[in-house]
Amino acid sequence: MTDKERILQLREALTNYNYQYYVLDTPVISDYEFDMKLKELQDLEAKYPELFDANSPTVRVGGMVTKNFETVVHDYRMYSLENSYSKEDLEDWEKRIQKIIGDDTVAFTCELKYDGASMSLTYENGVLVKAVTRGDGFQGDDVTNNVKTIRSVPLKLTGDYPAKFDIRGEIVLPYEGFAKMNQERIEAGEDPYMNPRNTASGSLKLQDSAEVAKRPLDCLLYNIVGENLGITKQFESLEKARAWGFKVPKESKLCNSTKEVMEFVNYWDVYRHNLPYETDGVVIKVNSFQHQEELGYTAKAPRWAMAYKFKAEQVVTKLDKITYQVGRTGAITPVANLEPVLLAGTTVKRASLHNADQIAKLDIREGDMVFVEKGGEIIPKIVGVDFAQRPVDSVPTNYINACPECGAELVRKEGEAQHYCPNYMGCPPQITGRIQHFISRKAMDIEGLGAETVELLFKEGLITNYADLYTLQVGELLPLERMAQKSAENLVQGVEKSKEIPFERVLFALGIRYVGETVAKKLAKHYKSIDAIISASLEELVAVDEIGVKIAESVVDFLKSEENIVLISRLKSYGLQFEIAKEILESQTEKLLGVTFVVSGVFESVSRNELKKMIEDNGGKVASSISSKTNYIVAGDNMGPSKKNKAEKLGVPIISEYDFKEMI
Incomplete structure (x- = not known):
C-alpha cells in the first residue's frame, strides 16, 4: 500500500470512528488506538503537503488562528421563535393555523429546545463549506475553523443529500464536559465558568481553533433550509439529516393534536433533567x-413554529435600590x-420593573425581598414580594416626577402605561x-x-444628532480615546457607505415612534418618497393598509417638527436615499391596486414567495386567510380541501398561476 493510499484509508477509517463515537455514542475502538491512527495520519500529511484536504479528520485538532471573524450575510434569515407558556396559548395558535391553511387536521413535530449557541452550517456537494453564528438573524460571524474541531459536526456527508443546503442547530456544552472544565479551572486557581450556554458561545469566538478543540462541544441539528431539497415534512427532514451523518436528537415526536403536544411537553418537563444537555422548552x-x-x-x-417554555426558575x-433609565423615545423604565x-x-443584578402601575400593583419597595424569574429564561423580572420579610420601616415607592437625566417634568398620556420625558431635543x-x-x-x-x-462622540461635542455623522472627518476623530488611524478611517468609510441603504430602512432609521421595520416598508411602498409622506394628511395615512390612527398621529407629529424637517433636509443633502430607487419603481405597477389575493398550494413556474412579490409589486395585497374581502385565490397543486370549500362557499374565484400572469 502506498503512502497516498494509506492516507485515504486512514481518513475514511477515522471519519467513521468519529461518527460512531460522537454521533451514535457507540465507540468501536479504544481512545488510545484512535490517537495512534490520528498521529500516523498527521505525520503522513506533514510528509505530503500536496495531499492536503480541508476536511481531513486531522482538522479536528485545530491549529488555525482567526484574528478577525468575518461578518457573513445568511442566505436564509435565521428567525426568532414566538413563546408560549400554557395549553391555551398552543390551542389559540393551532386555531390561527387552521384558519389560515383552511384545514382542521394539522400535524406537528415536537423537538426539545436545547440551550446553546445557534449555528448555521452550509454544505455543498456533501462537504462543510461554512459555519456562521446566528448574529442578528440577518448576518453572523464566520466561525468555520472553530466549528470544524467539533467532532459531531460531519465534514463530509453520506447518502442522498441535496447539492447545497443550510442546516441549523445549537452548539452545546454537555453538563459532564462543563463540570470537568470547571474542575480544571478551579484546580488551576481560576474562576469557574458561569453556565454551559455562555461558555459554548464564547468558545466559538476563540482565536485559536486548537483551544476550541480542547473543549467538549457538541452540535445538535434540527432544521434544514434550501431549494429543491426533495423533502416535504419536518419529521422526515430530521430522519434524513440523521441518515446523512448529522447528530439529530432522537427526543422528537410527530403529534396530531395539541393534546399530544402537551403530553410530550409534560413528559419532558419532568425528564429533561436526565438529559446530558441544558434544555429550556419544546419547539413545536x-x-x-x-x-x-x-x-x-x-x-x-x-x-x-412555537416555543413552549418550561416554567422559569425562581x-x-x-x-437594594430603584433607579430610572431614559430610552430614545423618552420612555422612562424603572430598574x-x-x-x-x-x-x-x-x-442577576438588575431587573426591569416596567412602569409605575407594575410597581404599585405588586407594591414593590426598596429593601424588599423579591421573587425573581427569567421571562422565557432570558430576561429577569420581579414577579412578587415576600411580605413576611418586609422591614418594619418600609415606605411605599414614590415614582419620580422629573427626568433623572435632564430634570424635565415627566408626562404620562392618557391610556399609556409609561411616563415620558418631553425634552426631545435636549x-x-x-x-x-x-x-x-x-x-x-x-x-x-x-x-x-x-x-x-x-x-464618546456626543460627549466630545462632535455630534448632537444623526445628521452630524455625515460631517465627521478622520482628523477630528484621531484625538479621541482608543481611536487609531485605521479605526477613524473605517468609521468615516462606514458612514459614507450607508448612503446606499434603501429608502425603507432610512425611514425606519429616523426613529419615528411606532414605525418599525414592517410599517416603514408599508409607508415607503405606498408613498414612494419622504416628500409624499410629509405631504400626507392624517386621514390619508390612516387609509394606508395596516396603518392605524396611533401610527399615523406619530408620523404626523414627527414630520411637523421643524427640527426633524431640518435633519431630513440635511440627510438629503448628504446623499441618503429618501425615495424608492428608479429601477425598483420601473418594475412596479398599480394594476392590482385594491385587489386582495390568497396564495395557496405548490406552483410550477414560480415559488410562492415570488408570486407574492409579483402581487405586491403590482399594487395588490396578499392575505393569509380567505374572507369575504378576498378577490382571488391563486391556487397551485395540493391546495387544502377546506380552503377550496370556503372559497366556493364565499364565491371567491380560484385562478392558476398562469391566469395570474395573464392578469398582470
Missing part, C-alpha cells in the same frame, strides 16, 4: 413544509438593582439613543461605529 413546528410556506412569517418569527433576593443572585446559570440619553438606533444593523448598519463610540 407544523410538520408539512407546504403548510409552513402558506403560513409564512411575521416580521420576527415563523407563524408555523429565586429570592433583596431589592430594580438587586443583591447579586444566581438564576438559571447567570448572576435630553442626552434620548439624543444618543436615537443616534444608536439610526446606526443599528437593521437601520443604516454603519460599520466601525458602535454604541460606546456614539456616546
